[in-house]
Every structure is written in C-alpha cells, then in structure tokens.
Amino acid sequence: MKILLVGAGLSGAVIGRQLAEAGHDCRIIDSRSHIGGNCHTERDSETGVMLHVYGPHIFHTDDEGVWNYVNRFAEFMPFQNRVKTTSQDAVYSLPVNLHTINQFFGKTLRPDEARAFIESKADSSITDPQTFEEQALRFVGRELYEAFFKGYTEKQWGCSPQDLPASILKRLPVRFNYDDNYFFHRFQGMPREGYTALIAGILDHPRITVELETTFTPAMAEEADHVFWSGPLDGYFDYSLGRLGYRTLDFERFTYQGDYQGCAVMNYGDREVPWTRITEHKHFSPWESHEGSTCYREYSRAAEPEDIPYYPIRLVEEKSLLEEYVRLAEAQKSVTFVGRLGTYRYLDMDVTIREALDTAETFLTSAQTGQQMPTFAKSPL
Ligand SMILES: Cc1cc2nc3c(=O)[nH]c(=O)nc-3n(C[C@H](O)[C@H](O)[C@H](O)COP(=O)(O)OP(=O)(O)OC[C@H]3O[C@@H](n4cnc5c(N)ncnc54)[C@H](O)[C@@H]3O)c2cc1C
Numbered sequence: 504m505k506i507l508l509v510g511a512g513l514s515g516a517v518i519g520r521q522l523a524e525a526g527h528d529c530r531i532i533d534s535r536s537h538i539g540g541n542c543h544t545e546r547d548s549e550t551g552v553m554l555h556v557y558g559p560h561i562f563h564t565d566d567e568g569v570w571n572y573v574n575r576f577a578e579f580m581p582f583q584n585r586v587k588t589t590s591q592d593a594v595y596s597l598p599v600n601l602h603t604i605n606q607f608f609g610k611t612l613r614p615d616e617a618r619a620f621i622e623s624k625a626d627s628s629i630t631d632p633q634t635f636e637e638q639a640l641r642f643v644g645r646e647l648y649e650a651f652f653k654g655y656t657e658k659q660w661g662c663s664p665q666d667l668p669a670s671i672l673k674r675l676p677v678r679f680n681y682d683d684n685y686f687f688h689r690f691q692g693m694p695r696e697g698y699t700a701l702i703a704g705i706l707d708h709p710r711i712t713v714e715l716e717t718t719f720t721p722a723m724a725e726e727a728d729h730v731f732w733s734g735p736l737d738g739y740f741d742y743s744l745g746r747l748g749y750r751t752l753d754f755e756r757f758t759y760q761g762d763y764q765g766c767a768v769m770n771y772g773d774r775e776v777p778w779t780r781i782t783e784h785k786h787f788s789p790w791e792s793h794e795g796s797t798c799y800r801e802y803s804r805a806a807e808p809e810d811i812p813y814y815p816i817r818l819v820e821e822k823s824l825l826e827e828y829v830r831l832a833e834a835q836k837s838v839t840f841v842g843r844l845g846t847y848r849y850l851d852m853d854v855t856i857r858e859a860l861d862t863a864e865t866f867l868t869s870a871q872t873g874q875q876m877p878t879f880a881k882s883p884l
Contacts, residue, residue, distance in 0.1 A: 504527045504528070504728040505527075506522050506527050507724060507726070507727035508530070508531045508733070509732045510533055510734055510844075511532070511706070512540020512542065513542060513702065513855045513856055513859065514731075515733050516706050517859035519708075520705045520711070523710035526710070529711045530714070531713045531714070532714045532715075532719060533717065534717065535715065536715055536716050538699060538702050538715070539702045541811075542698035542852060543557060544560075544697030544698045547784070547797045549758055551793055552791075552793050552796065553784065553788050554784050555787060557811070558752060558782070558799075558801065559784070559787060560852065561686070561691065562579065562582075562690075562691065562693060563686040563691040564688050564689075564691075565689050565690070566857055568857070573856065576704030576705050577694040577696065577701035577704055579692035580693050581691070582787070583686075584684070585767075586767075586770060587769050588651065588771070589769060589770070589771050589772065590651060595650075595651070597651070597770060598676060598685065599676060600679075600681060602681050603651075604617050604647075607646070615679075618679050621644065621677060621679075624643065624645075625641055625642060625643060626645070629641040632669040633668070634668065635668065636663070638669040638671075639652050642672070643675075651772055653772075654773050654775075658778075658802075659803050660803075668818070688853075693787060719732075724837075729876060730837060730839070731838075731841055731862070732840050732845050733843075733844060734844055736825075736832065736840055736844065736883065737824075737828055740831055742808075744831070747816075747821055747825060748805070748806070748820070749805075749812035749814060749816060750803055750804065750805060750814040750816065751803075751804060752801055752802065752803055752813050754801055755801075757797075758797050758798070760795055763781075763796050763798050764798070766786055767782060767783055767784075768781075769782075778801055781799065783796055783797075784796075784799070815847045815848060817848075825847055825883060826884065829883055829884060835878060839866070839879070841858065841880065847883050848883060861880060862880035862881075865880050
C-alpha cells in the first residue's frame, strides 16, 4: 500500500519503518527543515556541543522491547539525570530526597526518622485533597511545598496550584534515601550521536522517502491508501472548533567559556526568578569534552497559535473540546491519529515508540484480515 505519514518525529519514523519492513511504500513529510520532531538534536555551531533543540531529552524505560529497538539504530551511552534546584538562596538535590530534607531542615535524619519527621509536617487535616496544593500539603507540609513545588508549578503551568487538580501529584514526591537518579527505570541512556541520528537510522530504509519543509495538504491524502497523522489533532481540522490549549516554552540561549553550572539541569523554585530551569547541554553528553558551553534558560507560557505546542493542558475545558475533536476524527476514513500531538497527550519517548510499534502491528493485522484500521490506536480520552 501507499502510506502517507505526517510528521518525521518518533511516531512517524517508527510506524514508517515497521510498515516499510512489511513491504509498504511510506512517504513521510514534515513541515520543519529537519527530521526528529521535538527530539531533534544538532551540534551548536559556536561551541560544538550537542544541543537538544526543543528541550532536554533523556531516554528511560522499563520496556525491554523498546530498549532493544532503539539500540538497533544507535549506540546508547549510560546517562542518569541528576537534577538540582536553586531555591531560597541555596542549592538542593531533586527529586526531594533524604539529602534535600536533611539539608533543608539542618538535620541528620536516617530514613525512618525522616519519614516520621515529614509525616509530622504533613497537613493531616486535609482528608480529601481536591487541588494540587492540598495534595502537596497533605504529603509534605507547607515548608517543602513552598520551597520545591509551589513557585515551580506556578511558573510551569501559569496558574496557582490551587487551580490544578490533585491528580497531577499522584504519589508522595519524596524519597527517604539518598537516591537522586531522577528516573526509576531499568534502562536509561543517551544516544551517542544524538536523537536525530537515531531517527535517521530508523528512517533509513529503501521503501521510505522523507520530504522536509512540506506541509500536509488534503491532495496528498488522496494519493495515499492510508494516512498516519502525528501533527496536532485540532490542526487536522483547521482548528474549526477552536484550539486545544498547550503550554509552550521559550529557550533563551547563551554561551559560556568553561562549566557554567556543573550539572545538566538546574531548576529554579522561586517565583521571583522568571525562568523555570537552566539546562547546560554539554552535560547531557559527559563522554564528550568541550571548552565552550551552550545553555538554555527555559520559560513557560500559554501557547499562542504561532507557537510550538509543548505540553497539553488537559484540564476540564480542554477535555470537553478534545471530546468534540475525537468525535470529528472518528468520522474520518483511512486516517489514524498518533503520537503526542495527534492524541493530545504528554508521551515520553519510550511510550511514543511502544505505541508506534503497536499501531503498526494493528495496521498490518487489519490489512491482512480486511478490517478497518481504528482512527485512534490509543484513545486520547
Ligand atoms: C520539553 C520536553 C521535554 C521532553 N523530555 C523528554 C525526556 O526527557 N524523555 C522522554 O522520554 N520524552 C521526553 N519528551 C517527550 C518527547 O518529546 C515525545 O515523546 C516525542 O517528541 C513524541 O514524538 P512524536 O513523533 O509523537 O511528536 P513530534 O516529535 O512533535 O513530531 C511531530 C512532527 O509532526 C510535524 N508536523 C506537525 N504538523 C504537520 C503538518 N501539518 N504537516 C507536516 N508536518 C507536520 C512537526 O513538525 C513534528 O516534527 C519531552 C517533551 C517535551 C515537550
């Protein structure tokens, strides 16, 4: 069959690869001038540092199949994310762990003592937390909440944690040991030559053609037997019902001679500091050595129509608009909406790849059995 895939990010690349290997002809288009979608990396022309152009990406997964899949196409180097935060004139370790607790409260508590201590700080009068703030107060108490969660969340989401649902903070956001590895997953790493090289490897197949700086037109769909759409769900319908809300990010790039902050990610918890974090990209490739350094100061705000959509907001208002778009989409034939934008969900890379592999599998089975391919292999609702 002739398959059109809109978007040369991980979703389009992985689905394209699986279908190409099964003998289908895949045309992949992307309106940008590069492959890789939001995972795109490139060398900074001034410092030579590998830049995570759309924000830092760390690969982490428990899915062995996905880990084996990415290792087919790129060499992965060991990498663990160890985040620091500047808050109230001090630097602490994140996620909040025993070191953070002992440093913050000036104590030398052991794990069980720290657990009891934090329990004594937690607001036990909140029995049925409704908001993010109530949930945080119930888990960790006011001091830790204000130092590590309140200001950062306000900047990240552009609203008070009193207006965010408790469900955002599902678990106790504190560790009672000295483990400062940001992720728990079994497999963690970084592709030696960056994510764009990984995705170039996935796309390297004789049945795949890639066209950059090419925006989707309905005429393209007419030439194809099936379309996989990894662009914005509302964008497919020309935003006819309105726009699904997103947060976007502004990156203020600056360079430095030497080591600017000594770590890859430094968060800023205080509300008065306008940026949420500074990322120093050479620390994402610790096996390389560079004199110069490239950093991004990262700011979060509501996305306007011309901005890159980063984080779906998915509060009550957006969910009801989403339901309407899902109904419109389900009336379409021969289109499947995939990926982070096509399904309006935050998806880590490993989840994106898993879903893309499963979607391709569903397509191949449907084609064999003559069944219709679902509009959403994974429901956005
Ligand atoms: C700031 C940030 C940090 C992240 N960090 C991590 C991390 O550390 N670890 C992790 O596992 N995941 C991380 N992620 C998630 C990761 O970025 C996603 O999993 C991944 O980008 C999803 O790939 P995708 O192909 O679905 O979407 P995208 O990468 O967005 O690709 C979609 C592509 O479609 C193209 N497109 C859209 N509309 C059209 C059109 N009309 N015509 C042609 N082309 C079009 C776009 O140009 C884009 O290239 C992060 C995400 C963000 C926002």
